[in-house]
Amino acid sequence: xxxxxxxxxxxxxxxxxxxxxxxxxLLLLGAGDDSARVDRIGxxxxxxxxxxxxxxxxxxxxxxxxTRMRDELTAAxxxxxxxxxxxxxxxxxYGTTVLTVPTDHGFNRIAWIMPYLALVLGIGLVVFIVAxxxxxxxxxxxxxxxxxxxxxLDRFRDQARRETQL
Amino acid sequence: MAxxxxxxxxxxxxxSAYSFLAGLxxxxxxxxxxxxxxxxxxxxxxxxxxxxxxxxxxxxxxxxRNDFSISYILxxxxxxxxxxxxxxxxxxxxxxxxxxxxxxxxxxxLVLRLRHKxxxxxxxxxxxxxxxxxxxxxxxxxxxAKPFAVIQTTxxxxxxxxxxxxxxxxxxxxxxxxxxxxxxxxxxFAFALGALAMKYPGEKWIHITRRWTMVTWGxxxxxxxxxxxxxxxxxxxxxxxxxxxxxNASLMPWLVGTAFLHSVxxxxxxxxxxxWNMWLVFGTFWLAILGTFLTRSGIISSVHAFAQSSxxxxxxxxxxxxxATFTFFFIKNRSHLRSEHKLExxxxxxxxxxxxxxxxxxxxxTVLWGTWFPKISELAQGKKVTVGxxxxxxxxxxxxxxxxLLTAVGPLLAWRKTSFESLRRNFLWPSLGxxxxxIALVALGVKPWNDVSYFYALVAAMLAALVAFTVISExxxxxxxxxxxxxxxxxxxxxxLWHRNTRRYGGYIVHFGVALVFIGxxxxxxxxxAEKEMAFGDKLALGPYxxxxxxxxxxxxxxxxTDLAIIQIFKGDKQVDTLYPESRFYTASQQQQHVPAIRSxxxxxxxxxxEGQNQDTxxxxxxxxxxxMVSWIWIGLIVMVFGTILSLVxxxxxxxxxxxxxxxxxxxxxxxxxxxxD
Numbered sequence: 001x002x003x004x005x006x007x008x009x010x011x012x013x014x015x016x017x018x019x020x021x022x023x024x025x026l027l028l029l030g031a032g033d034d035s036a037r038v039d040r041i042g043x044x045x046x047x048x049x050x051x052x053x054x055x056x057x058x059x060x061x062x063x064x065x066x067t068r069m070r071d072e073l074t075a076a077x078x079x080x081x082x083x084x085x086x087x088x089x090x091x092x093x094y095g096t097t098v099l100t101v102p103t104d105h106g107f108n109r110i111a112w113i114m115p116y117l118a119l120v121l122g123i124g125l126v127v128f129i130v131a132x133x134x135x136x137x138x139x140x141x142x143x144x145x146x147x148x149x150x151x152x153l154d155r156f157r158d159q160a161r162r163e164t165q166l
Numbered sequence: 167m168a169x170x171x172x173x174x175x176x177x178x179x180x181x182s183a184y185s186f187l188a189g190l191x192x193x194x195x196x197x198x199x200x201x202x203x204x205x206x207x208x209x210x211x212x213x214x215x216x217x218x219x220x221x222x223x224x225x226x227x228x229x230x231r232n233d234f235s236i237s238y239i240l241x242x243x244x245x246x247x248x249x250x251x252x253x254x255x256x257x258x259x260x261x262x263x264x265x266x267x268x269x270x271x272x273x274x275x276l277v278l279r280l281r282h283k284x285x286x287x288x289x290x291x292x293x294x295x296x297x298x299x300x301x302x303x304x305x306x307x308x309x310x311a312k313p314f315a316v317i318q319t320t321x322x323x324x325x326x327x328x329x330x331x332x333x334x335x336x337x338x339x340x341x342x343x344x345x346x347x348x349x350x351x352x353x354x355f356a357f358a359l360g361a362l363a364m365k366y367p368g369e370k371w372i373h374i375t376r377r378w379t380m381v382t383w384g385x386x387x388x389x390x391x392x393x394x395x396x397x398x399x400x401x402x403x404x405x406x407x408x409x410x411x412x413x414n415a416s417l418m419p420w421l422v423g424t425a426f427l428h429s430v431x432x433x434x435x436x437x438x439x440x441x442w443n444m445w446l447v448f449g450t451f452w453l454a455i456l457g458t459f460l461t462r463s464g465i466i467s468s469v470h471a472f473a474q475s476s477x478x479x480x481x482x483x484x485x486x487x488x489x490a491t492f493t494f495f496f497i498k499n500r501s502h503l504r505s506e507h508k509l510e511x512x513x514x515x516x517x518x519x520x521x522x523x524x525x526x527x528x529x530x531x532t533v534l535w536g537t538w539f540p541k542i543s544e545l546a547q548g549k550k551v552t553v554g555x556x557x558x559x560x561x562x563x564x565x566x567x568x569x570x571l572l573t574a575v576g577p578l579l580a581w582r583k584t585s586f587e588s589l590r591r592n593f594l595w596p597s598l599g600x601x602x603x604x605i606a607l608v609a610l611g612v613k614p615w616n617d618v619s620y621f622y623a624l625v626a627a628m629l630a631a632l633v634a635f636t637v638i639s640e641x642x643x644x645x646x647x648x649x650x651x652x653x654x655x656x657x658x659x660x661x662x663l664w665h666r667n668t669r670r671y672g673g674y675i676v677h678f679g680v681a682l683v684f685i686g687x688x689x690x691x692x693x694x695x696a697e698k699e700m701a702f703g704d705k706l707a708l709g710p711y712x713x714x715x716x717x718x719x720x721x722x723x724x725x726x727x728t729d730l731a732i733i734q735i736f737k738g739d740k741q742v743d744t745l746y747p748e749s750r751f752y753t754a755s756q757q758q759q760h761v762p763a764i765r766s767x768x769x770x771x772x773x774x775x776x777e778g779q780n781q782d783t784x785x786x787x788x789x790x791x792x793x794x795m796v797s798w799i800w801i802g803l804i805v806m807v808f809g810t811i812l813s814l815v816x817x818x819x820x821x822x823x824x825x826x827x828x829x830x831x832x833x834x835x836x837x838x839x840x841x842x843x844d
Contacts, residue, residue, distance in 0.1 A: 133509035
């Protein structure tokens with residue numbers, strides 16, 4: 001009797017604990033998520049002290065910016081601001097140089113397009129050059145074949161050595 | 167001392183100016199006495215080395231004597247600076263490094279002028295070009311960046327000291343290597359411009375230039391990698407390459423110089439790409455100067471702020487003048503640069519060189535574009551942007567992987583045309599080996615579908631393996647053939663193989679080194695880090711390691727005071743190491759600097775930084791990075807340098823076949839032409 005009362009009471013208490021544990025777990029999950037977001041966004045931002053380092057990698061001794069900026073980032077993420085809003089806030093506060101890379105819209109898109117465009121154009125150019133050079137006529141002197149000897153033979157041997165693998 | 171230094175620099179300027187003007191007049195004027203005038207110009211050039219050398223000795227001596235009446239010594243040295251860094255004062259600041267540049271250039275000029283009998287007229291042209299460049303640097307040293315300027319106030323009892331970032335053993339060798347590379351590219355440029363100006367017949371100039379370029383390229387490679395190692399060991403952010411504009415400035419001439427080293431073979435073997443090679447030589451030299459312009463002008467922000475000054479304008483105009491001069495001679499004499507051969511197949515060594523050059527130049531363009539884009543953006547839209555590592559990683563990795571593929575494939579393609587049978591024979595086993603490496607990595611847990619960086623790492627690993635296997639298979643294949651003829655063992659046969667064609671097989675070893683470097687780099691996506699405020703006895707777990715904070719202590723010497731953390735490193739229950747990350751405070755410069763402690767193994771680096779104390783809690787902060795495979799980058803560098811040295815060794819005398827009168831060739835058993843060609 002006593003045993004069953006204790007057991008029932010304990011089970012009830014466990015039942016009462018479930019929402020508390022769930023909230024705790026969710027909070028912990030949320031905390032983990034926030035920390036991942038801070039890490040992700042923090043690697044998209046530069047420290048503006050002039051050390052030219054990513055915000056979360058700034059180890060500049062006595063840096064007067066990075067600690068404050070990290071706190072601002074953590075606060076914004078904890079508030080639940082979206083990634084875009086957080087980044088926009090940093091741009092408005094510290095200027096466009098706060099982003100580690102150019103954005104992919106407007107004029108800045110050129111920064112991203114140009115290397116790939118150069119690659120495509122370059123490959124096209126090389127293929128074109130190969131095609132043109134393949135069609136280039138080779139000057140052939142018409143002559144009666146004769147045995148090659150002496151210096152000329154040495155020259156041919158040298159050329160063969162240079163132009164062959166084996 | 168300062169007066170002597172100033173005098174010899176003025177003397178060096180006069181001698182270089184004479185060498186340039188007299189040499190130029192002797193080349194233009196075709197009179198009988200021109201030869202004598204040219205000889206006086208050559209001797210003046212040689213003498214200028216003596217004058218600059220004395221200037222450099224005076225500056226170093228002043229550093230050792232703590233002569234703080236010289237402004238440069240006051241700002242870059244102090245009484246308690248260790249002796250090696252006092253010697254390194256020569257290149258620690260702007261004026262000194264320009265003097266060092268001038269010393270190296272006059273040294274290269276000395277060697278060139280002493281070897282003038284190789285080809286008197288070509289060397290006379292090259293000597294004039296070198297003298298012109300030397301005049302520019304000596305003008306800077308005499309009028310814009312004087313290393314012997316004397317302070318006008320009372321001489322302070324001690325100097326301001328050397329920048330803490332520069333007080334690291336590699337500081338004694340990294341800048342000289344880099345400068346030997348930068349300055350050395352003046353020599354190929356001088357030969358190229360000389361050959362262009364005189365319409366040099368034949369390809370002899372390119373043979374001469376190639377050897378100079380290889381030496382210079384070796385120095386620049388060392389300089390670039392030592393810079394990366396310095397950044398890794400000193401800056402304390404856990405990485406070795408931050409795509410800083412000044413790092414980029416050293417990479418750009420290296421990329422174009424590497425392109426030239428490959429494409430020059432097209433000109434040597436097939437008489438092709440003459441115009442292209444001219445521009446590559448010029449581009450390499452020009453980019454080396456551009457790098458100095460970037461470093462010195464402050465036009466682009468960089469962590470190398472210690473090098474900034476107002477002499478950027480001088481470099482800007484020098485760049486313009488050199489470009490104009492080269493363009494003038496190119497337009498004037500371009501008819502001399504026609505190709506002699508046609509291309510026969512897309513699958514040939516020639517095509518692979520074309521694509522190789524495209525990728526190197528494209529990589530250089532991408533780096534240049536990223537470096538200048540902040541400035542372009544400022545001009546176009548009135549606001550600056552940052553172009554950081556994420557940009558470069560995204561746009562350069564595909565190009566780097568394509569280059570790695572070509573590194574594996576290119577050397578095994580034949581000149582003119584390659585048959586599919588030959589392709590199959592050469593690539594079957596290396597390809598299967600690379601595939602096996604890929605499968606093994608996936609089995610070990612690398613999941614390329616999880617993240618694009620893992621995908622790149624997997625592809626890079628497979629391509630690096632392909633390069634390594636093709637190099638090994640080439641050595642074994644050639645070694646076996648020689649072994650079959652001579653009866654020597656395989657190792658001895660491979661040494662003989664290399665000696666028959668040192669450039670080719672030395673080049674293969676360089677390629678092998680490149681593969682190792684890539685193996686080191688591909689660990690980057692798997693880097694991990696952890697940070698914790700650690701009191702005595704606190705633990706920090708990172709990967710297989712546990713860091714146990716044992717103690718904190720302080721030490722002091724005349725140069726700096728330091729806070730040391732004593733961190734015991736455990737792997738499982740076993741202690742494997744003790745690391746001592748430091749935070750130093752340099753007395754003379756009143757600057758603080760972290761000095762990371764690194765436990766390096768072939769598998770990974772444990773990189774521990776003492777980041778100072780939390781301002782709120784006062785507790786020490788320890789940050790640890792676990793960087794896989796980094797050691798392979800430095801091992802790769804050693805292999806690359808070894809390969810470069812091997813490729814500079816002269817070939818063994820070529821074996822000759824004897825031809826009978828009845829035209830039947832009798833080839834001696836040992837005369838198999840294995841290893842010929844490049």
